[in-house]
Amino acid sequence: MELVQEIAQAVSDLDNEKAESLVNDSLAEGVDAKLVLDGVMVGITQVGHRYETGEYYMLELMQAGVLGKKLIKEITPHLPKVEGVKPAKVVIGSTKGDNHDIGKNLIITQLQVSGYEVFDLGVDVPSITFVNKAKELEADIIGMSAFMSTTMSHFSEVINHLKDIGVRDQYKIIVGGGTTDTAFAESIGADGTATDAVEVVKLCHRLIAESEAVIA
Amino acid sequence: MISVLEFQRRSETGPVMEVNDFDMVVASTMKKLVKKYGITYNPEELVVDDETADKVFQATVEYLSTVGLYNVSTFRQIQFTKDEIEEIARDYRENPRTQVFGRGKEEITITPRTGKDSRPPVAMVGSTGPIQQEWHVQFTQSLADEPTNHGMGCSGGIKSVDGIEPKAGTVTELHCALWEQVALLEGLRRAGREGMHLGVLATVFTFGGVAAVLKNGLRDQRNTQLGIHLMAEQKLDYSRLLTAYFCEQNGFQPWTSATSMIGGLTGGPAGTAVGLLGCLVGQLAFGHGNLGSMVTQHLAGYAGTREAIWTYSAAARAAERNIGVPIGGIAGANHYLRGTPVTLYQQIATTIASTASGLAYLWSVGVTGLETRVAVDAMQGIAGMPRDKVNTLLNTIMAKIDGVMPGLKPTERYLEFPEFYDTKTVKPKPKFLATVKQATEDLAGMGVPYSSGLVID
Structure with missing residues (x-):
């Protein structure tokens, strides 16, 4: 010890x-x-x-x-190899039209050191890319960041697309940045939001605990 | 001055760098410079002295010549030399800029100002947060109804129109933005102030959308600024350069707005002051604007603290003494305490410090018309007051805030305009009126010298 x-x-x-x-x-x-x-x-x-x-x-x-x-x-x-255990995967990016990335990048680092496998989609990410990458990588969590009210509206575009193709329940969705708060996140059907990178890790831990995924 | 085209060239030829590595360079450079120049946050001296202001400027020159800017469109660093940065500052110092906005009786002229100036800053108002369709016109009217408000810094942004949300880069962005412009003009018409400056375009962000709004004739050079602001920290993309070039070619004033967050990459108040000034000079370098505003708050989203006020003052005084461009700022408060006396205490404290730190225009943001009335009056009363007296007054106000803060619980959501104003009469609700009246009297008791017969009714 x-x-x-x-x-x-x-x-x-x-x-x-x-x-x-x-x-x-x-x-x-x-x-x-x-x-x-x-x-x-x-x-x-x-x-x-x-x-x-x-x-x-x-x-x-x-x-x-x-x-x-x-x-x-x-x-x-x-470390001993554990067969069949995969780390929880997070697909994350800034929404279409949004080039703000400091918060997102910090979150990525914090999630990585906390055992998550993180796929950074970058900034100005088309909504369909979040959907396609999450499907392709079999992600557990989709994280979206937006700083402006006009780019925050892309959150619901992704969520609605997932609903319409019948896979919404396969992912936990977290949103953040700008004026995003809990009430807004709930109103668009996201699973949560947090105010900083440390809180995002706690949120992801909680969401993963609710699912079957494993943190490495 | 460096041309916008030259910025594109540097964007395409500067060192390639991962964005994370650039962020690390920004943060580590700032930590070293704060130590090297001995810049120290002093919570007892919120309007900073000349020596501190000059240290902030010197550190800014070194900061900008080390980190430069970063173009997220090309993943390259845009580099400057120290000589280029000093030349930009010298050009502004030796050729003072002025800017005219508004029309007819609403025409205003913004010129450089110092903290010793007995002329108060130009009073700007507005909102940074989204505004609901149901009370958009009334909100604008409530601000324009105050005769001492000179113009809008930003008109806010529309949340949705008939359930349609503005989505960047789509038809709804333009649909909502056009509705918003009509609503803004209607709010001004109801207040009898049609020619008033409306500030930066808010809802519309894409360049195509901006062009459409301007072509429509609802906004023009006299009532509009176009955003070229850097993203924190020191980042731009081609849309910023494109907008700067458009402004230059078409007589629009760019909205040059520096942002650095306390607790972010630039660290505490000392580094954030340097970050603010670096962000400002970086924008002046390619935007060539006549004005420059500064925005800081804590990373968690609140302002009005000693740290935030000191940071403003350090950056503003550094600009006042070493650049001379007309500087604007935000008189903000903790918006999750709206409806309590503390927001007015914080707003007035920021207003006082900004006035004494040489700001040429001050944007009372996220507050109601009634609160701006108090702020503008305090601004007029404080202009020209010696720095030591201002600091004594600020310490009294901040001590009062420190005393009452522990007993306050922030609201879980942002309280909006209809909670404070009757949207039918566009007048303050009795409870809010009483709160503001009491807080105004409290502040007078602390020594705030209102300029005239301020009436709260």
Whole structure:
């Protein structure tokens, strides 16, 4: 447990050198990779808390994302293979006409370090692309971001299309950005919205818990 | 000045960069620069001193020469040299810009202003949030009914027309936008202020839609600005360059609006002040506008705090002293506390700080006509007040806000115009009138010097 806390502290403090050294040394010494991963994940969670309390800003959240992804890449080959378990998949993008992407990009990083397989469709994404990619990749969650009222209206276009082809229930749909709030999300038939990247991860965890998908 | 065509060339030849990498460069550069220039947020001194303002400008020159802009259409960085940035600032300083909007008795002229100027800022009003069809005309009328309001900064955007929502890039965008323009003009007509400036086009965003609205004759050079604003942080696409070029060729004033969010990529108030100014200069570089507004709020969507007010002041004073372009800003508040005295306290605090920080025009946004009446009066009373006195007054107001905030619960939804105004008479509802009257008196008790016989009835 001491090792878990030590790795977590290094990640939480964004001490890249120490975190990488602890992870690599532990793996080389044959320490259980699950314990090492626990340390990284606890550290990432702590960064989220520090962001929520205003101690950290977006830069630190981004840096933690980059560090987390790097460490997880090191740890993954040492984890036992679990047959038949696939990570939850998220297809995400900014809707047609919308080029705003900071929030979306931050969410992608946070979801990736939290174990999701994320497919970034980019910005200015036609509604049909959300539908087709979600079908093609067998996504669990479709995430849509829009900053302007005229681009937010594409949310319902995607949702209605999914309904009309009879596959709405196969996906959890999250929307966000601009003036999107819970009341609006409910009114268009989305499954949820959140105010920042940390909250989006919590929302996805909750939605995935309601479905059969698994977070890696 | 750098031409718009040159911006296209740089968009096509600058370094290729992933957008995530650009965001990281922005955030890490800002953190270093805030430290290097020793820019410190001071919650007790909300109107910043000359030294802080100049540090913000110097950091901005280095920031912009390091990160430049990013074209999301080409995934390339648009780079500037320090000399180019300093040349842009010098050009504005040495050739002060003025801008005329409105017609007839509604004609207004916006010129550069400093914090020591006894002339108050031009009073702009409007809404950033969507407006419902049922009360669109009345909302516009309520703002135009206030004789001290000079024009609209932004007319808001229509939520839907007969159940049809405006969808970008489709026929409904234009359908709703055209309905909106007619409604806006009707609101002005009812208030007897037909020639009033209407600000930036809101509902219509695509270039084809903008062109159609202009061709229709409902909007023109005297009542309209076209958005060329960067996306946070420092990002543009070809539509911005296209609009800037169109403005230049057709005599339209671009809507140059800098945005940087506290808690976002630029970090806290110090970095966000630099981010705001960097965003502004970046737009002036290709838009060549006569005006520039600034918008900041916390990432969670609220404003009116000490951090937000200080950030405005630092960026505005840096612009006032080093660029001289007429600067505008938003006098905003926590909109999820609407209907409580705190929103007026916050709005007046922002108004006071902005007036003393050299803003040339001030946009009271997301508030009712009644509240703008109080804000404009306070603006007139505060213009020319020495900085130390303004800071003392601001500390008194902010202490009052700090005292009452813990007892307030934000509403779960944004309260709209009909909750405060009777849409038949277009007059404030009695309960709201009483709240504003009490808050106005509270503020007078804190030392807000209203300029004239302000009447709340």
